[in-house]
Amino acid sequence: MNYTQAAEILGITQPALTQQIKKLEHAIGAPLFGQAGKKLYLTAAGKEMRVAAEKLLGTISAVVDNVQAFTRIDKGNISIGVLNSIEGKVLSDFLVDYHKHYPNITLTIEVLNHQDILKYLDNNELDLALMYAKGDPVIQSQFTKENIYKDRLIILTHKDTVEKYQECIPSRFYNRKWVAYPADFYLRRVIQNVFGSRNKLRVPITSSSTQQNVKMAQNSKYDTFISQSYYLQHEDNINSLTPVYLKGDKEFDISLVYRKGKTEIPRVKNMIKEFQKFLDKKDYSSRLVEKSE
Structure with missing residues (x-):
């Protein structure tokens, strides 16, 4: 409620601020401020404009956050699907370690059947999936897979x-x-x-x-x-x-599966890289038999 202080905060002159307020009032067709003696107050129109401005600024901030989350490796959400017949210990251990290094990444993990994983990957409801992928023509044609462990x-x-x-x-x-x-x-x-x-x-x-x-x-x-x-x-x-x-059975791969193009999202690409580094330190098989302390 002070033009002089507001102008200083905005880094403009008081006449310039006054002119902008007048333009806004002209566009709206109603005064935003009234004056009682030397004190300013918001009119009914001014109060409505403040509410609308706060909502608008909130929307802009949310959009900025979303864009930053898309372009940063350390912010945003990553959703992961795990096939319900796969032992999830190694992935769980990795995610605990990963979260220590990237605490601002929120993680969503869902245990699903094969069909639902493919559907959610295709609908972009999952970023990554840990699943059996060998011999599935849908995965071969539509997704990228990185083999993690040969199971039997x-x-x-x-x-x-x-x-x-x-x-x-x-x-x-x-x-x-x-x-x-x-x-x-x-x-x-x-x-x-x-x-x-x-x-x-x-x-x-x-x-x-x-x-x-x-x-x-x-x-x-x-x-x-x-x-x-x-x-x-x-x-x-x-x-x-x-x-x-x-006798006669065949090994099948546990694979990390994701939509083609997902690695264009920095946080997803970085998680895949971090998972590989995690397995390079100690392979999947060794981590399976590792006992919890």
């Missing part, structure tokens, strides 16, 4: 005629009953491909949770199957089940 299927069986890590022919398990992932899950498709179309899995219990599959298999007579990466991390907690491999 492990059978957890109650059979007492096998030895730990033995390679068994698939026919030894054709008549077994399973606690298994849903039919559209990647690992379920992997084991079904090894068994062949004529030997459908007998699945009395279906669950999308690896942890639940293992627990229910332990507490029943049914076998189950998981990824080698999950077993390496949780071996100490898996009892009464023997881990074996299937």
